[in-house]
Amino acid sequence: MGVPTGRRWIAFSLLAVVLPVSLLATLRLTGILPEPPTPEIKTAEAAGWHMYRPKLDPYHSLYLNQTIQNGYSNKEISTTMSIYIIHYFEDWSESPFEYRDGVSFQLNVTSDSLQGYIESILLKYYVLDLNASVAIGTREAVKEYDVEVTKMHCYGTYPSAAYVEAQALGPSCGLFTQVWWIFDDENSEDHTLKATSEILYYNGTTYQKIVVPIVLEMKMSRQNG
Numbered sequence: 001m002g003v004p005t006g007r008r009w010i011a012f013s014l015l016a017v018v019l020p021v022s023l024l025a026t027l028r029l030t031g032i033l034p035e036p037p038t039p040e041i042k043t044a045e046a047a048g049w050h051m052y053r054p055k056l057d058p059y060h061s062l063y064l065n066q067t068i069q070n071g072y073s074n075k076e077i078s079t080t081m082s083i084y085i086i087h088y089f090e091d092w093s094e095s096p097f098e099y100r101d102g103v104s105f106q107l108n109v110t111s112d113s114l115q116g117y118i119e120s121i122l123l124k125y126y127v128l129d130l131n132a133s134v135a136i137g138t139r140e141a142v143k144e145y146d147v148e149v150t151k152m153h154c155y156g157t158y159p160s161a162a163y164v165e166a167q168a169l170g171p172s173c174g175l176f177t178q179v180w181w182i183f184d185d186e187n188s189e190d191h192t193l194k195a196t197s198e199i200l201y202y203n204g205t206t207y208q209k210i211v212v213p214i215v216l217e218m219k220m221s222r223q224n225g
Helices: 006-018 021-030
Strands: 040-043 047-052 060-073 077-092 100-113 117-127 132-136 143-145 147-153 155-157 162-168 172-183 191-202 207-219
Touching (some): 060 207, 077 191, 077 207, 100 191, 100 207, 117 132, 117 155, 132 162, 132 191, 155 162, 162 172, 172 191
Parallel strands (some): 040 207, 047 207
Antiparallel strands (some): 077 100, 100 172, 117 162, 117 191, 132 155, 147 162, 191 207
16 A cells, blocks of 8 residues: 555554553554654754773673663653663673673663654664674564564674564653674774664654664774873
């Protein structure tokens, strides 16, 4: 079914306002409702985190216990993304590191709509250099808060992203994922990872895409920083 225009789109827009959010999600998934038009994009200023890469003995880890948050809010919608950085690993033998270094972290995003409805949540993880990769936990490890996961790509290398996409089922919803950032070099390069949450939202008049980014940096030395 193509995207309706004119009176047909007005009819669908009115239907979107009246129908319950859960039913709207079902209609979208089954193809009864058309895909939304190109949304207006609103991007929050990026939050950042960095550390200088430690040199540990093989098979050892460093507990980091650090949290970074970022968000966006207006009179219609509020969304918050947090990254909890857990450990740095040195030559870690267990999957997905396979005797490489890296960082484990958890990402949690929550969104609340004050009017209209949330269409979907998309979490993306990009490594921005060649000698690194990113892995997301399996579908069973994803925690859903009033959403339904529809697509996943669990492994990303430059320039492709790993991602989780979910259809929202209510006005307050969220996603939680376990993530591993893996370094393929021999302690010789800086690394950067960009994580974003993209909330597709309909406010009763227009579609908006709310983009919230957090950038993680692993630096080699203070001289390089």
